[in-house]
Amino acid sequence: MLPVQHAANIVSLGEGMTPLLPLKRLGEEIGIADLWMKDEGIIPTGTFKARGATVGVSRAKELGIETIAMPTNGNAGAAWAVYAARAGMKAVIVMPVDAPKITRNECSISGVQLYLVDGLISDAGKIVGRAVEQYGWFDASTLKEPYRLEGKKTMGYEILEQFNWEIPDVILYPTGGGVGLIGIYKALRELQALGWIGEKLPRLVSVQASGCAPIVRAWEARQKSSEFWEHASTVAFGITVPKALGDFLVLEAVYETDGCAIAIDDDELLREQGAAARAEGTFMCPEGAATVAAARKLRESGWIRSGERVVLLNTGAGIKYPDTGMHEGDILILQPGDSLDLPHAP
Structure with missing residues (x-):
């Protein structure tokens, strides 16, 4: 079900089969008794991007590609950088200067050529496009090569396998480029074609940030594609994609499963990031936390019904975003001779 033809070409760091918690x-707090989280935060490089990188780099190696180039909001570039290094392949990465510093470090230490652009991922994409045309590098941009998607679809396989092939009612996915959501939908259709599952499909929910919600706007207007989102900005940096190349595929997945698209404010997702950590001990990335806020809203509106099984995709580790999740007011500074005040003791 994956495109690599010879096992010798597989480039792996041990990714796959992440927990379904x-x-x-x-x-109980949200009103969804059967709530689950697929936690991609423990995968190599700390995000689901490793799934696309392992298949994409493996197939590139198999095809004899020596140099890949790609724009990124951070995490995809970090993943492809380390997998390219493991494959002995060169990589050129362009990311916004505001991307999380940790992802910049991952690229740099892997020895790739890293460039920062004073703009958005759309600006990085234009730079990569010109460089690919000039130097003949392989363009590994989202959906400009077919193999990243093949890696991402394994999330769909795993969710169903972990549920013993019982279909959940709703899957919520934080959507930037949307390849993960497209991949899950592809996995579901493939499993139907194989006869492993029946006609029922989970309703797929595309979750975006209010500061960059082109898919949501298109879904609300029942359009087949989205329009460029001007002045995109959100703390959930990984989903700051003003115009996804595969927007029509994301919308198709949502329409064909009777799903929906919903936008979440930054303050809402940050609040839910803390709520999830306090209730469950899970430090979700901001993008993943947006799915918690979305699930709460959809349950309150009745779109998610009582008794339904709901899956949230946490697409990365919260520790990759050191500027979110910090609550300074909760921290007390002590001197070496101080005693703990009883009111603050657990």
């Missing part, structure tokens, strides 16, 4: 206390 029940969120009992958080679910």
Whole structure:
């Protein structure tokens, strides 16, 4: 079901089969008793991007490609950088200067050629496009090569396998470029074609940030593609994609599963990031936390019904975003001779 033809070409760091965790206390608070989280934060490089990188780099190696180039909001570039290094392949990465510093470090230490652009991922994409045309590098941009998607679809396979092939009712996915959501939908259709599952499909929900929600706007207007989102900005940096190349595929997945698209404010997702950590001990990335806020809203509106099984995709580790999740007011500074005040003791 994956495109690599010879096992000798597989480039792996041990990715795959991430935990599917029940969120009992958080679910009770939200009103969703059967709430689960697929946690991609423990995968190599700390995000689901490793799935696309392992398949994409493996196939590139198999095809004899020596240099890849790609724009990134941070995490994809970090993943492709380390997998390219493991494959002995050269990589050129262009990311916005505001991308999380940790992802910049991952690229730099891997020895790739890293460039920062004073702009958005759309600006980085234009720079990469010109460089690919000039130097003949392989363009590994989202959906400009077919193999990243093949890696991402394994999330769909795993969710169903972990549920013993029982179909959840709703899957919520934080959407930037949307390849993960497209991949999950592709996995579901493939499993149907194989006869492993029946006609029922989970309703797929595309979750975006209010500061960059082109898919949501297109879904609300029942359009087949989105329009460029001007002045995109959100703390959930990984989903700051003003115009996804595969927007029509994301929308198709949502329409064909009777799903929906919903936008979340930054303050809402940051609040839910803390709520999830306190209730379940899970330090979700901001993008993943947006799915918690979305699930709460959709349950309150009745779109998610009582008794339904709901899966949240946490696409990365919260520790990759050191500027979010910090609550200074909760921290007390002590001197070496101080005693703990009883009111603050657990």
